[in-house]
Amino acid sequence: MPPIHPHRPSLWLNARLATMDPARAAPYGSLEGHALLLRDGHIAAVLPQAEVDPAAFDGEVFDLQGRWVTPGLIDCHTHLVYGGSRAAEWEKRLAGVPYQQIAAEGGGIVSTVRATRWLDEEELALKSLPRLKALMAEGVTTVEIKSGYGLTQADELKQLAAARRLQDSLPVEVAATLLAAHAVPPEYAGDADGYIDLVIESILPVAARAGLAEAVDVFCESVGFTPAQTRRVFEAARGHGLQVKGHVEQLSNLHGAALVAEFGGLSADHIEYLDEEGIAALQRAGTVAVLLPGAFYFLRETQKPPVDQLRAAGVPMAVSTDLNPGTSPFASIRLAMNQACVLFGLTPEEALAGVTRHAAQALGRGATHGRLAAGYVADLLVWDIEHPAEIAYSVGVPVLKQRVFRGTVQHID
Numbered sequence: 144m145p146p147i148h149p150h151r152p153s154l155w156l157n158a159r160l161a162t163m164d165p166a167r168a169a170p171y172g173s174l175e176g177h178a179l180l181l182r183d184g185h186i187a188a189v190l191p192q193a194e195v196d197p198a199a200f201d202g203e204v205f206d207l208q209g210r211w212v213t214p215g216l217i218d219c220h221t222h223l224v225y226g227g228s229r230a231a232e233w234e235k236r237l238a239g240v241p242y243q244q245i246a247a248e249g250g251g252i253v254s255t256v257r258a259t260r261w262l263d264e265e266e267l268a269l270k271s272l273p274r275l276k277a278l279m280a281e282g283v284t285t286v287e288i289k290s291g292y293g294l295t296q297a298d299e300l301k302q303l304a305a306a307r308r309l310q311d312s313l314p315v316e317v318a319a320t321l322l323a324a325h326a327v328p329p330e331y332a333g334d335a336d337g338y339i340d341l342v343i344e345s346i347l348p349v350a351a352r353a354g355l356a357e358a359v360d361v362f363c364e365s366v367g368f369t370p371a372q373t374r375r376v377f378e379a380a381r382g383h384g385l386q387v388k389g390h391v392e393q394l395s396n397l398h399g400a401a402l403v404a405e406f407g408g409l410s411a412d413h414i415e416y417l418d419e420e421g422i423a424a425l426q427r428a429g430t431v432a433v434l435l436p437g438a439f440y441f442l443r444e445t446q447k448p449p450v451d452q453l454r455a456a457g458v459p460m461a462v463s464t465d466l467n468p469g470t471s472p473f474a475s476i477r478l479a480m481n482q483a484c485v486l487f488g489l490t491p492e493e494a495l496a497g498v499t500r501h502a503a504q505a506l507g508r509g510a511t512h513g514r515l516a517a518g519y520v521a522d523l524l525v526w527d528i529e530h531p532a533e534i535a536y537s538v539g540v541p542v543l544k545q546r547v548f549r550g551t552v553q554h555i556d
């Protein structure tokens with residue numbers, strides 16, 4: 144987390160708050176005619192307007208004139224640090240060239256690995272900067288960034304260091320995740336277990352000791368790693384005090400979600416093929432289900448995640464972009480929200496909870512981020528909208544009026 148600098152307190156008057164606080168019964172946890180008091184980068188109080196005397200306040204005063212305020216948006220699953228582009232590969236796929244052929248010709252994840260290895264840390268951060276800025280311009284204040292396109296110790300650490308560099312240069316909080324077990328690198332072709340040995344014995348311990356990752360992710364899939372290999376990585380993560388999460392049940396059901404739950408994992412992501420047993424496991428463990436409709440859309444998938452059953456079981460659902468060059472090249476959290484509603488059947492309120500309260504929980508930040516409530520970080524957004532559903536309703540329409548990060552107003556460019 145970036146350091147919080149003490150600054151002048153501020154008072155935000157005449158707000159309509161979509162607090163996203165489940166303790167508030169109204170839709171969106173909304174409160175009309177309220178004021179926010181921000182101090183030292185945190186929300187010091189949420190007050191009824193009538194209890195506030197701006198004349199007696201020693202600090203900055205903003206009159207929001209009835210505008211809607213939400214928590215800052217949280218994109219809890221991205222792969223936005225990478226080199227190269229896969230547009231030419233996409234063009235081929237659209238023309239009917241099978242994915243196996245593209246992979247055999249050096250395309251797919253491996254082509255991004257090659258392009259990512261080619262860049263140094265600074266170049267990688269620079270190349271990724273516009274993608275992060277695009278998310279921030281839509282209101283993202285916390286973003287998760289995964290490695291997984293380096294697949295050697297040096298290149299995985301370089302990706303994580305580039306993510307750290309982005310956080311250091313911009314008003315945004317970055318949660319870095321080690322996804323060394325994303326694909327088997329070409330040097331280990333046919334020896335996935337050998338590569339997992341490298342991950343466990345070298346990449347993961349070094350990343351943990353360097354403090355470059357707070358969580359560990361595995362692509363548990365027929366085209367990724369087996370549940371047994373995933374378990375080995377999760378055990379190593381636990382041994383190094385790192386949280387776990389998983390790309391699971393995206394293309395088939397290997398019961399990866401239950402494995403994530405067994406380790407008390409933060410989130411099970413994708414989950415199109417999640418079954419009743421998996422849902423029950425997530426529910427028992429308090430693991431968040433992360434929905435990634437961008438990849439579902441871009442791959443023209445047809446198997447939808449079991450949203451109705453997740454809702455019925457009370458499993459928190461987060462929504463994220465999955466921003467990556469191969470399966471979801473979309474630097475728009477509002478697009479992901481819209482897709483979650485249109486393609487997966489979430490309500491706009493669930494979509495907003497999915498990029499605030501539940502996304503915070505998926506990053507282990509449920510007690511500090513993703514709500515407008517006393518004690519939470521002062522990451523918030525002021526919108527030119529008539530109803531909070533408008534955030535998920537349109538894409539590209541610039542309705543964000545102000546972005547506040549740790550109590551400081553940011554310019555939107």
Ligand code: DI6
Pocket residue numbers: 251252255325362390393438467468469470
């Ligand atoms: N699942 C995905 O959809 C992406 N990674 C993953 O584990 C694909 C990433 C890529 O194709 O570059």
Ligand code: FE
Pocket residue numbers: 220222390465467
């Ligand atoms: Fe992903």
